[in-house]
Amino acid sequence: MHRYLRAVGFSKVHKREEYEALAQFTAECYQSEETTVTAEGEEFSERRKAFADQMGLLARGVYDENDEYHMDYCIPYFSGKTERFYEDMTIERQAEKEAYCGVCDDMNLGVTLIFYLQNVTEYLNKRRYGRSDSFSASLILSxxxxxxxxxxxxxQKTPVVSEIKSNQERSRMIQAARNGDEDAIENLTLEDMDTYSMISRRIADEDVFSIVTTHFMPCGVECDHYNIMGDILDVELRENSKTGEKIYVMTIESNSIVLDVCINEQDLLGVPERGRRFRGIIWLQGLVHFEEKW
Structure with a gap:
């Protein structure tokens, strides 16, 4: 059973029989389907069933030689709306099943960003024509x-314009450091030391969440799970059409990364409003818009 089913409004699905019935319902009553041929020659299928705007369940499986469908697994999905362009993106297959993760470098974080790929069939269709494993593309994170x-x-005492310029300068230095610029490496090291010194000085009298206003960091042993904290830019309340459960959809800016996050109303402590902050653990998904020339 998938732990994140409740994020799209299925909090009462606890038993395996309930999950299997829900997965079978998704596979039989799907609203859209995309197919492709895998490297092994199997006809691979993605079937989607939406239970609210831009969210629902995704069933993946294969067709046999008699054109009968066999479901492999079923996962919840949620699609955001904020697009961002990334260079040198790569996609790699998971070992146990036909599932893929995307990998790209984010200059705002200064680390590699890993996400669960939503549109596998589209990627496999591109791969059939022998395209490169590394490419540039627009990405919608959720x-x-x-x-x-x-x-x-x-x-915040610092003006917004000054903060934006500071973030842009840091991104530039990170890129330069990756290219071997020793001055950039030294400047980043000194900046980190100053930050550590400032936090050590203030932590004695202030709460940590008053000092650290935003963060985006890996969480746990799964590579596509992150602990984030960021400013809420927009809030929307949606309803699961099957269960009637309420789901908050928030547009969040965390470390200059803008993404949409969905969470069951039952699992959120507090009332989300624009200007407030969200802190929680997310399963990061990504929808890649592959360019025609890729």
């Missing part, structure tokens, strides 16, 4: 969460 809290905002 997160599913099963635990989260709402925090009050922090008053």
């Amino acid at each position: 997160g599913l969460s099963v635990e989260g809290k709402i925090l009050m905002p922090v008053y």
Whole structure:
């Protein structure tokens, strides 16, 4: 059973029989289907059933030689709306099943970003023509969460324009450091030391969430799970058409990364509003818009 089913409104699915019935319902009553041929010659299928706007369940399986469908697994999905362009993106297959993760470098984080790929059939169709494993593409990131809290905002003395310029300069230095620029490496090291010194000085008298206003860091042993905290830019309440459960959809800016996060109303502590902050653990998914020339 998938832990993140409750993020799209299925919090009462606890037993394996209930999950299998829901997965079978998705596979039989799907609203859209995409197919492709895998490297092994099997006809691979993705069937989607939406239970609210841009969210629902995704069944993946194969067709046999008699054109009969056999479901492999079923997962929840949620698609965001904020697009961003990334260079040198790669996609790799998981060992146990026909599932893929995308990998790209994000200069705002200074680390490699790993996400669960939603549109596998589209990627496999591109791969059939022998295209490169490394490519540039637009990416829509989204997160599913099963635990989260709402925090009050922090008053910022630094003007927004100055903060944006500072982030842009840091991104430039990270890129230069990756290319071997020793001055950039030294500047980043000194900046990190200054940050550590500032936090050590303030932590004695202030709460940590008053000092650290945003973060985006890996969480646990699964590579596509992240612990994030960021400003809420927009909030929307949606309803699962099958269960009637309410789901919050929030547009969040975390470390200059803008993404949409969905969470069951039951799993969110506090009332989300624009200007407040969200903190929680997310399963990061990505929808890649492959360019025609790729």
